[in-house]
Amino acid sequence: MTPEQLRTARSAFARRDWRVAHDLLSKFRADLTTADLERLAEAAWWLGDLPDAMAASEEVYRQLLAAGELEQAADRALRLTLLWFNRGEVQVGIAWLARARHVIRGFPRCPVHGYLRYAEAAADMDLSGDPEAAEAAARDIEALALEHDEPTLESFGLALRGLAAVRRGKTPEGFANLDEAMLPVLAGRVDPLWAGDLYCTVVHLCDELGDLARMRAWTASMARWSRPKGPTFVYTRVTRVHELQVVAAEGDWTAVESELGGRSADLVGAHGWLAGEGYYTLAEVRRLRGDADGARSAYALARGLAHDGLPGEALLLEAEGRPADALAALRVGLSEATRLGRTRMQLDTVRIAVLMGDAVYAAAVTNELEQAAQWFGTSGLIARAAQARAALLLADELPTRAIPLLEQAAQIYREQRNRYANAAVHEVLAAAHSATGDHDKAAAARATAVAVYTHLGAVPDIERLAGRGRRPCGLTDREAEVLTKVAAGATNRQVAVALVISEKTVSRHLTNIFTKINVGTRTAAAAWAHDNGLA
Numbered sequence: 001m002t003p004e005q006l007r008t009a010r011s012a013f014a015r016r017d018w019r020v021a022h023d024l025l026s027k028f029r030a031d032l033t034t035a036d037l038e039r040l041a042e043a044a045w046w047l048g049d050l051p052d053a054m055a056a057s058e059e060v061y062r063q064l065l066a067a068g069e070l071e072q073a074a075d076r077a078l079r080l081t082l083l084w085f086n087r088g089e090v091q092v093g094i095a096w097l098a099r100a101r102h103v104i105r106g107f108p109r110c111p112v113h114g115y116l117r118y119a120e121a122a123a124d125m126d127l128s129g130d131p132e133a134a135e136a137a138a139r140d141i142e143a144l145a146l147e148h149d150e151p152t153l154e155s156f157g158l159a160l161r162g163l164a165a166v167r168r169g170k171t172p173e174g175f176a177n178l179d180e181a182m183l184p185v186l187a188g189r190v191d192p193l194w195a196g197d198l199y200c201t202v203v204h205l206c207d208e209l210g211d212l213a214r215m216r217a218w219t220a221s222m223a224r225w226s227r228p229k230g231p232t233f234v235y236t237r238v239t240r241v242h243e244l245q246v247v248a249a250e251g252d253w254t255a256v257e258s259e260l261g262g263r264s265a266d267l268v269g270a271h272g273w274l275a276g277e278g279y280y281t282l283a284e285v286r287r288l289r290g291d292a293d294g295a296r297s298a299y300a301l302a303r304g305l306a307h308d309g310l311p312g313e314a315l316l317l318e319a320e321g322r323p324a325d326a327l328a329a330l331r332v333g334l335s336e337a338t339r340l341g342r343t344r345m346q347l348d349t350v351r352i353a354v355l356m357g358d359a360v361y362a363a364a365v366t367n368e369l370e371q372a373a374q375w376f377g378t379s380g381l382i383a384r385a386a387q388a389r390a391a392l393l394l395a396d397e398l399p400t401r402a403i404p405l406l407e408q409a410a411q412i413y414r415e416q417r418n419r420y421a422n423a424a425v426h427e428v429l430a431a432a433h434s435a436t437g438d439h440d441k442a443a444a445a446r447a448t449a450v451a452v453y454t455h456l457g458a459v460p461d462i463e464r465l466a467g468r469g470r471r472p473c474g475l476t477d478r479e480a481e482v483l484t485k486v487a488a489g490a491t492n493r494q495v496a497v498a499l500v501i502s503e504k505t506v507s508r509h510l511t512n513i514f515t516k517i518n519v520g521t522r523t524a525a526a527a528w529a530h531d532n533g534l535a
Contacts, residue, residue: 001028006036013039018046018232026052034063045193048232050270054083065103074103074112081119082197088272088305097123111153114144115194118156122201129338131164138164151189155181159198166205167340169375175214178202185225196235199225200274203242207277208340210380212416216246234270241267241278251419251456253285260285261298268305276305284312288420290459292316308333311348318352319460327352334365343372343381350388354395357502366392379416383409387425390432397508399435406432423452427465431476435512472532473516480534482509487526487535 001009001024009024022043025036032040041056057080064073077100084093100116107113121137124130138160145153162177182202185195199222206215219242226235244260264278283298295316299309310333317326330349334342346369353362366388373385386409390402406429413422430446433439446465453461464477475483478499485495492506499506510525519525529535 001031009036010039013043016046018043022047022049029056034060034067037063046230046233048234048237048270050083050087050234054080057083061099070103070107071110071112074100074107075115077103078112078115078119079193082193085123086197086271086273087269088276090306094123109144109147111144111148111150114141114148114150114153114156117141117144118153118160121160125160125163125167129167129340131167134160134164134167151184151187152191152194155184155190155195155198157181159201163201163205166209166376169377171209171377178205182221192229192233192235196226196238199235200238200242200271204277207245208344209376209378210343210384211378212246212249212380212418214378215242219243219246234267237263237266238271238274241274245277245281248281248285249416249418249420251452253289253457256282256285257289264301272305273307276302276307279305280307280309280312283309287312287316287319288456288458288460290463292319308336311345314345314352315348323352323355327356327358339372340376343369343384346372347384347388351391354391355501357496357505359392359395359502362392362395379412380418383412383421383425387428390428394428394432394435395505397435399432403429403432403436419452420456420458423449423456423458423461426452427461434474472534475513475516479509479513479516482506483513483525483529484534486510486522487529 005024005028009021012018012020012024021039025032025040025043029037029040037056037060041053041060044050044053044056057076061073061076061080064070064076077096081093081096081100084090084096087093097116097119100112100119104110104112104116117137117140121134125134138157141153141160142157144150145157158177158181162174162181165171165174165177168174181198184190185198190198199218203215203218203222206212206218219239222235222239222242226233226239229236231237241260241263244256244263248256248260260278260282264275264282267275267278279298279302283295283302286292286298287295295312299313299316303309311330314326314329314333317323317329327349330345330352333345334349337345346365349365350362350369353359353365366385369381369388370385373381386405390405390409393399393402393405406425410422410425410429413419413425426445426449430442430449433442433445450462450465452458453465481499482495485498490498492503492510495501495506496503510522513525514520517525517528519528526535
C-alpha cells in the first residue's frame with residue numbers, strides 16, 4: 001500500500017466515507033497496522049458487513065494482546081462479545097466474555113472493568129431476570145463512571161438500575177432510569193455499538209411488558225437516532241424490524257407481509273435474535289390471515305434463530321383440531337420461560353385449558369398472570385389478565401361478572417391501537433352479552449369484531465363468525481357441534497370426550513340450545529336438528 005493510498009484511506013475514514021475507506025484498506029489487509037485494522041473493522045461495521053467487521057476485530061484483538069496492550073485488547077474482546085451475542089451465537093459470545101475477563105484479571109481498575117460488568121450483568125438478566133445482581137453491577141459501574149468521567153458507563157449503570165427496577169415491580173421508576181440512561185446517547189457521547197444495544201434492550205422490554213405505547217415511543221426515538229447514520233448502519237435496519245412489529249399490532253398486515261421477511265433475512269448474520277423476532281411476527285400475521293403453511297415456514301425460521309415459536313405454533317395446533325397438543329406445547333414453554341416471558345403465553349394457555357375442561361390448571365395460570373400484571377403494572381398485562389379471568393367466569397356461567405373485565409381490556413387495546421386484540425375481545429364480549437340475554441349489545445360487539453377482522457384480513461375469524469351468522473336460531477359453532485352429536489344418539493359423556501370439553505360444559509350448551517330452538521327434550525332437539533340440516 002503506497003503512502004498516498006494510505007492517506008486517502010485514512011482521510012476517507014475521517015470523513016466517514018466508509019465505502020472508500022473499506023475498499024482501500026481491505027486490498028492491503030495483510031500489511032495494515034493495528035490502528036488501520038481497527039479502521040477497517042469499523043468501516044465494515046458501518047457498511048453492515050458484520051462478518052468482515054468481526055474477522056478484522058479478531059485480528060485486532062490478537063495484535064493488541066501480542067503487543068501487551070491489555071486494556072485495549074479486553075475492550076476489543078468485549079465488542080466482539082456483544083457482536084456475537086447480537087448475532088445469536090450465545091456460546092461464542094460467552095467465550096469472548098471469558099477472554100475479556102481473563103485479559104484484565106489483576107489489571108488496575110479502569111473503564112473496561114465497567115464494560116465487562118455491564119456485559120456480564122446484561123447476559124445474566126436475560127437468562128435469570130435477577131434484579132439483585134443487576135443492582136450490584138450498576139453500583140460498581142456508576143462508581144467507575146464517576147472515577148473516569150465515562151458517559152457510556154453512566155448509561156450502563158442507569159440502564160441496569162432501570163431493568164432491575166422493572167423486575168422488582170417498580171416499572172415507572174425503572175423507565176425513569178432508562179429514560180435518563182439515553183441522555184448521553186442522544187448527546188452523541190456513547191459509542192453507537194453500545195448505544196444501539198441499549199435501545200434494543202429497552203424496546204424488547206416494552207414488547208415483553210405488552211406496553212405497545214412505550215414500544216412505539218422508544219422505537220420512534222431509536223429511528224430518530226439511527227436513520228441519519230445511513231441505510232447500511234445495522235441499527236437502522238434493526239429499527240425497521242421494530243417498527244414493523246408495531247405496524248403488525250396496528251393492523252397493516254400487508255406492509256408486514258411485503259417487507260418483514262426480507263428485513264429479517266437481512267439481519268440473520270448481524271442481529272440474529274431480532275431476526276428471529278421478525279420471523280415470528282411474520283408467522284403470526286400469516287397465521288391470523290389463514291396462511292397456515294406460510295406461518296409454519298416463518299415459525300421454523302424463527303426457531304432456527306433460537307425463538308421458541310410460542311404461543312403461535314401452539315395456536316396452529318389448536319386450529320388443526322389438536323388442542324391437547326397445543327396445551328402440552330404451552331406447558332413446556334411456560335416451564336422454560338422467565339416470569340415476564342411467561343406472560344405472553346398465559347392468556348392462550350388459560351383459554352385452551354378452559355376448552356379442555358382443565359379448570360384447575362386454567363385458574364392457576366390465571367392467578368399467576370394476574371399477579372404478574374399487578375407486579376409490573378403495564379396496561380397490556382392488565383388487559384391479558386382481565387381476559388383470562390373473564391374466560392374463567394364465562395366457563396362458570398357468570399357472564400355479568402366477565403363483561404366489565406372484557407370492557408376494560410377492550411378499552412386498553414383501543415388506547416394502544418392494538419387492533420386484532422381489540423377485535424378478539426369484542427368477539428368474546430358478544431358471547432358474554434348473548435349469555436345475559438342482551439342481544440342488542442351482543443350484536444353491536446359482534447359487528448365491531450367482524451368489521452375489524454374484515455379490515456385486517458383475518459380470514460379464519462371472518463369465516464368463523466360468518467358461519468355463526470348462518471346457523472339457524474343463532475346457534476354457535478360449538479352448539480351446532482353438540483346438537484349434531486346429540487341427534488346422532490351420543491350421551492353427554494360421549495359428546496364431552498369427542499369435543500374435548502367437560503360434561504358440565506356440554507350440559508350448559510344443551511341448556512342454551514333448548515332455549516334457542518324452543519324445545520324441552522333431547523328427542524325434540526334431535527328432530528329439530530334433522531329438520532334443519534344439522535343431523
